[in-house]
Amino acid sequence: MMKKVKNSIVLLLVLVMSLVFSGCSAKDIGQNKISDDQLQVHFISVGQGDSELIKLPTGENVLIDSGPPSCRDTLIKYLKDKGVKEINMAITTHPHTDHIGCMKDIFETFKVDNIMRPDCDYDSLIYTNFLYSIEENKINEIIPQPGYTFDEGDAHFEVLGPLKKYDDCNDMSVVVMMTYGENKFLFTGDMQSDAEKDLINAGCDLNADVLKVGHHGSNTSSCEEFLDKVTPSIAVIEVGADNEYNLPSDKTIARIAQNGATVYRTDKSGNIVICSNGKKLTVVTDDSTEGFINNVLFGTDSDEAASSQ
Numbered sequence: 001m002m003k004k005v006k007n008s009i010v011l012l013l014v015l016v017m018s019l020v021f022s023g024c025s026a027k028d029i030g031q032n033k034i035s036d037d038q039l040q041v042h043f044i045s046v047g048q049g050d051s052e053l054i055k056l057p058t059g060e061n062v063l064i065d066s067g068p069p070s071c072r073d074t075l076i077k078y079l080k081d082k083g084v085k086e087i088n089m090a091i092t093t094h095p096h097t098d099h100i101g102c103m104k105d106i107f108e109t110f111k112v113d114n115i116m117r118p119d120c121d122y123d124s125l126i127y128t129n130f131l132y133s134i135e136e137n138k139i140n141e142i143i144p145q146p147g148y149t150f151d152e153g154d155a156h157f158e159v160l161g162p163l164k165k166y167d168d169c170n171d172m173s174v175v176v177m178m179t180y181g182e183n184k185f186l187f188t189g190d191m192q193s194d195a196e197k198d199l200i201n202a203g204c205d206l207n208a209d210v211l212k213v214g215h216h217g218s219n220t221s222s223c224e225e226f227l228d229k230v231t232p233s234i235a236v237i238e239v240g241a242d243n244e245y246n247l248p249s250d251k252t253i254a255r256i257a258q259n260g261a262t263v264y265r266t267d268k269s270g271n272i273v274i275c276s277n278g279k280k281l282t283v284v285t286d287d288s289t290e291g292f293i294n295n296v297l298f299g300t301d302s303d304e305a306a307s308s309q
């Protein structure tokens with residue numbers, strides 16, 4: 001009997017302590033974690049480069065880009081920690097090293113069913129090895145035309161670009177619009193203004209809730225006309241801290257802010273995860289330097305955006 005009472009007291013104490021130390025009201029606790037029954041889009045902090053993991057609640061995984069070679073261990077550990085075993089679709093937006101850096105390692109570590117890449121000429125040892133490893137690992141290769149679509153779980157993907165052959169490899173980036181319920185995410189790789197304007201002139205529907213900002217926030221991307229078509233609520237910049245290219249550009253950030261989006265940056269916030277239940281978006285940022293988790297809820301069909309903190 002005494003043991004039972006003692007156990008109850010311990011349980012009560014644990015409950016009280018967890019509430020105190022979480023620093024949240026009971027209402028906030030449910031929002032303060034990444035929900036497995038929602039779509040998750042992880043903008044992974046890989047230093048100066050891009051990598052996004054899209055995790056469906058039904059178990060499918062899509063990986064867009066794989067960061068620079070220096071993030072190999074971090075990226076593989078991150079994916080394993082998230083329970084990834086199989087990648088249904090891997091996309092390399094374009095052949096630059098900060099996007100394909102670890103793809104060969106990804107092929108050798110996980111079961112990858114499909115690899116999508118643009119038809120782009122580029123000369124580097126990493127790119128040559130990447131192309132060779134597609135064959136070696138017998139991965140189904142897709143070089144998409146604009147309008148190519150595929151589905152993973154309840155998420156629908158459409159390739160919008162590149163619309164033509166560009167001399168600049170950045171403009172050859174595979175541009176993908178993902179629709180999940182009422183939420184739309186636009187992934188742009190390192191697309192620059194020329195390709196952005198071509199998408200507008202082609203009459204593409206570019207409107208999205210979330211924009212993966214092109215080319216690490218460079219001033220050569222995210223032109224005003226493009227932002228006016230996308231009108232995102234959330235813009236994510238994947239960029240390395242104190243990078244040698246001085247990215248992102250202050251001008252780009254000002255344009256995005258002027259357009260009305262909240263900007264998140266991996267160099268400031270670490271990993272950024274956006275969860276969607278098909279209607280609403282929750283942003284969870286893990287600022288490892290300050291050790292806090294920040295949550296913001298975004299409504300999609302009204303201005304009910306509200307901060308829980």
Ligand SMILES: [Zn+2]
Nearest residue numbers: 049096098190
């Ligand atoms: Zn890049």
